[in-house]
Amino acid sequence: MDKNNAIEVHNLSKSFKIYHERKTTLYEHIVGVFARNKNYEELKVLDNVSFSVKKGEMLGIIGRNGEGKTTLLRILTRIIKPSSGSIETDGSIAPFLELGAGFQSELNATENIIQYGIFLGFTKKEIKSKIPSILEYAELEKFADTKLKNFSSGMYARLAFSTAIQTNPEILIVDEVLSVGDVAFQEKCFKTFSSFKNQGKTIVFVTHNLSQITKLCDRAILLSNGKLNTIGKPHEVVNAFYRVIEKKMLTKDGQVVLLERHCGPHSFFVNSNTNKAYLANLSADIISILDTKNETIIKNIPVAASPRELIVDQTGKFLYVVNRDADCLTIIDTNLQEIITTVLVEERPRGIAIDNSLNRLYVANRDSRSVSVIDIKTRKIVNSILTSGQPQGMCFNTSTKKLYVTLSDNDQTIVIKDDLIINKIPVGKFPCSVTINEKNNLIYIVNRDSNYVTVINGLSDRILQNIAVQKSPFGISYDPETNRLYVCNSGSNTVSIIDGNTNMIIDTIAVGNFPLGVGVDERLNKIFVANEADDSISVINGTSHEVIETIDLRKIVESI
Amino acid sequence: MIFSIAISDLKLRYKNSFLGFMWSFLEPLLMLGVLYLVFTNILKSNIVNYPLYLLLGLIMWNMFSRSTSNSLNAIISRRGVVSQIYFPREVLPIATCITTFIMMIFEFGAFAVFMIFFHFIPPYTIAFLPLLLVLLFALSLGISFSLSVGNVYFRDLQYIWNVILQAGFFTIPIIFSLDVYHNEAIKKILYLNPVTGIIDIAHNTMLYGTLPTANELTYTVVLSFIILFFGYAVFRKFESKTIEVL
Numbered sequence: 001m002d003k004n005n006a007i008e009v010h011n012l013s014k015s016f017k018i019y020h021e022r023k024t025t026l027y028e029h030i031v032g033v034f035a036r037n038k039n040y041e042e043l044k045v046l047d048n049v050s051f052s053v054k055k056g057e058m059l060g061i062i063g064r065n066g067e068g069k070t071t072l073l074r075i076l077t078r079i080i081k082p083s084s085g086s087i088e089t090d091g092s093i094a095p096f097l098e099l100g101a102g103f104q105s106e107l108n109a110t111e112n113i114i115q116y117g118i119f120l121g122f123t124k125k126e127i128k129s130k131i132p133s134i135l136e137y138a139e140l141e142k143f144a145d146t147k148l149k150n151f152s153s154g155m156y157a158r159l160a161f162s163t164a165i166q167t168n169p170e171i172l173i174v175d176e177v178l179s180v181g182d183v184a185f186q187e188k189c190f191k192t193f194s195s196f197k198n199q200g201k202t203i204v205f206v207t208h209n210l211s212q213i214t215k216l217c218d219r220a221i222l223l224s225n226g227k228l229n230t231i232g233k234p235h236e237v238v239n240a241f242y243r244v245i246e247k248k249m250l251t252k253d254g255q256v257v258l259l260e261r262h263c264g265p266h267s268f269f270v271n272s273n274t275n276k277a278y279l280a281n282l283s284a285d286i287i288s289i290l291d292t293k294n295e296t297i298i299k300n301i302p303v304a305a306s307p308r309e310l311i312v313d314q315t316g317k318f319l320y321v322v323n324r325d326a327d328c329l330t331i332i333d334t335n336l337q338e339i340i341t342t343v344l345v346e347e348r349p350r351g352i353a354i355d356n357s358l359n360r361l362y363v364a365n366r367d368s369r370s371v372s373v374i375d376i377k378t379r380k381i382v383n384s385i386l387t388s389g390q391p392q393g394m395c396f397n398t399s400t401k402k403l404y405v406t407l408s409d410n411d412q413t414i415v416i417k418d419d420l421i422i423n424k425i426p427v428g429k430f431p432c433s434v435t436i437n438e439k440n441n442l443i444y445i446v447n448r449d450s451n452y453v454t455v456i457n458g459l460s461d462r463i464l465q466n467i468a469v470q471k472s473p474f475g476i477s478y479d480p481e482t483n484r485l486y487v488c489n490s491g492s493n494t495v496s497i498i499d500g501n502t503n504m505i506i507d508t509i510a511v512g513n514f515p516l517g518v519g520v521d522e523r524l525n526k527i528f529v530a531n532e533a534d535d536s537i538s539v540i541n542g543t544s545h546e547v548i549e550t551i552d553l554r555k556i557v558e559s560i
Numbered sequence: 561m562i563f564s565i566a567i568s569d570l571k572l573r574y575k576n577s578f579l580g581f582m583w584s585f586l587e588p589l590l591m592l593g594v595l596y597l598v599f600t601n602i603l604k605s606n607i608v609n610y611p612l613y614l615l616l617g618l619i620m621w622n623m624f625s626r627s628t629s630n631s632l633n634a635i636i637s638r639r640g641v642v643s644q645i646y647f648p649r650e651v652l653p654i655a656t657c658i659t660t661f662i663m664m665i666f667e668f669g670a671f672a673v674f675m676i677f678f679h680f681i682p683p684y685t686i687a688f689l690p691l692l693l694v695l696l697f698a699l700s701l702g703i704s705f706s707l708s709v710g711n712v713y714f715r716d717l718q719y720i721w722n723v724i725l726q727a728g729f730f731t732i733p734i735i736f737s738l739d740v741y742h743n744e745a746i747k748k749i750l751y752l753n754p755v756t757g758i759i760d761i762a763h764n765t766m767l768y769g770t771l772p773t774a775n776e777l778t779y780t781v782v783l784s785f786i787i788l789f790f791g792y793a794v795f796r797k798f799e800s801k802t803i804e805v806l
């Protein structure tokens with residue numbers, strides 16, 4: 001566990017058996033054994049959730065009712081155990097779940113404080129010394145000897161909140177309790193939370209009040225269908241929440257309709273050995289697997305939020321997907337076409353690169369300005385390299401063992417070798433994708449806002465030339481068979497073909513709207529282009545330079 | 561933590577009553593008084609020191625039946641706290657057993673009053689009493705562990721257990737002596753009930769100064785602890801999911 005983290009959650013899943021008719025007596029259980037039909041369903045409340053909370057951070061959790069928020073909190077407080085996955089915490093935890101549920105109405109306020117404190121793990125002496133301050137905080141000094149059965153529900157909640165808060169925990173787990181008490185008391189709770197935050201305490205809280213999220217939290221999480229949909233800055237997550245809600249909408253005549261969703265194909269990885277193309281649909285949170293021979297979609301795999309870049313290892317066995325808004329890496333078995341696990345990386349991961357000889361993966365984390373180094377075998381982060389800017393695209397040069405990382409915000413490309421930054425190359429504006437021409441040992445960097453591709457010598461790391469392309473180039477792919485490069489010009493809806501020997505543009509082909517990603521099946525000489533804006537794939541014949549097929553992706557969104 | 565809960569349980573029991581905590585001593589005294597009147601004047605028995613014999617058996621049996629039947633609700637009645645705060649769940653059945661154990665100590669206080677009343681001087685073998693109480697506690701706890709978690713899953717366990725307790729009462733030498741059976745086989749069958757051994761040894765050591773045989777003693781000790789460990793194992797196995805069922 002990282003020592004800066006207060007909570008780490010790894011691949012957490014929880015399912016409940018939902019009985020159609022609960023069996024609570026022995027008789028029903030005995031009869032149930034003989035009754036053949038299964039009278040329960042497995043309900044997956046949490047599905048492969050991974051995230052971490054830093055020490056001193058305030059994390060908000062949002063989501064619709066029944067999306068697993070409370071279950072997550074109960075697992076964090078160890079009240080229930082997860083079905084799979086693990087949680088690690090560092091520091092004492094105070095739960096603020098159903099407040100006052102543990103009180104006994106026959107005992108008076110003081111006695112209840114003592115008993116509650118005992119269950120929270122205090123000695124009688126410790127809790128007794130805290131009674132005056134608890135009663136003072138709850139503004140219930142006059143009612144110290146009043147039995148709780150005579151309390152109003154507001155007084156009840158105030159007493160419970162005050163007792164739990166006086167335990168001086170390091171981590172607070174709070175479930176929608178801020179809606180208790182009058183406005184003045186709520187204000188007081190907020191102030192206490194703020195002062196706790198200033199003292200460096202970690203707070204995790206669930207709320208339906210979105211303004212609390214943007215006002216109080218450092219980061220937020222959106223849970224949707226038990227999955228971690230988005231993690232990040234509060235306003236981003238609130239926006240994502242609106243998107244999730246708006247997928248479904250109640251019409252005026254009371255009917256629920258599905259709104260049109262955007263698919264957002266973003267990037268390709270083509271494995272020409274198996275004739276499979278893997279497509280990351282950023283907006284639909286789906287990985288599509290295509291058969292490159294007959295250009296059809298074989299399977300759609302729903303993944304965590306915003307799959308952005310993807311890569312397959314040398315063996316072709318595993319597909320690694322970077323989920324931008326879930327801060328994680330999803331590992332998919334390409335044979336089973338199923339998710340195996342997810343690995344937590346840092347904030348807003350973008351690019352990915354692989355070093356097959358050392359069995360290492362590199363993930364560029366834009367917002368935390370770092371490159372995570374992951375061991376492929378253990379699937380654990382082994383190192384984190386800090387960068388001087390926001391890393392975007394990455395590419396690993398197998399022959400020189402150098403990793404090229406573009407920093408989009410300060411127009412540089414850095415060169416990393418043995419986990420150390422050995423070179424900084426100034427390039428064009430907003431460098432994004434990067435690829436390698438293995439034959440001539442050349443590195444190509446796409447500069448989105450300068451409309452040219454920078455060519456770098458793979459040995460000396462010197463800039464050789466800039467190749468002017470069309471407007472807003474983004475994705476790039478190299479074809480070793482023909483020694484050609486394909487660049488997506490997202491602003492002019494074209495693909496430029498560059499010759500890898502002369503570095504001259506051979507041809508420019510018109511494709512769909514806003515092409516971002518490109519992949520090449522070198523055996524079949526087919527080029528696959530992801531058109532983000534119109535949810536389609538253009539398939540180009542590498543010999544005739546013609547678009548031979550356009551695959552409409554909108555159907556996959558509708559089907560899921 | 562365990563003791564604090566046990567004591568607050570005890571306080572809660574006599575809450576709202578006029579004499580309050582005094583009842584914990586008065587209640588057994590009065591109850592034993594009634595039983596003494598009934599069994600010595602109406603039903604005559606030929607057991608030596610019959611009133612004390614009767615009281616001793618009852619006190620120990622009460623401890624067993626109270627702790628097991630109270631523990632049926634140990635988790636269920638604390639549903640609020642259990643679903644809200646994490647703490648080792650073992651605390652609940654243990655606290656229940658300690659509560660009843662403390663009640664038993666009070667009853668032994670009442671028993672001492674009767675000993676003085678009857679001018680009875682206990683033999684030196686009374687030294688066995690602490691061991692017997694430990695065994696009784698271990699046994700009660702073992703069964704309480706399983707029952708507390710079992711009742712969460714099968715709510716009719718509480719009715720079944722009440723019937724078992726009723727039946728169990730008559731297999732134990734409380735109102736009669738094991739000597740009424742001349743058949744050794746029956747005695748052996750009765751000894752299958754783990755409480756029988758403890759109470760039988762208690763009678764012999766506290767009232768008659770006879771030591772238990774090595775076999776009897778080993779059997780009782782081993783059986784009590786096996787039940788304790790078995791009960792705990794059951795508890796551990798099912799405890800984690802209780803919240804979901806509650």
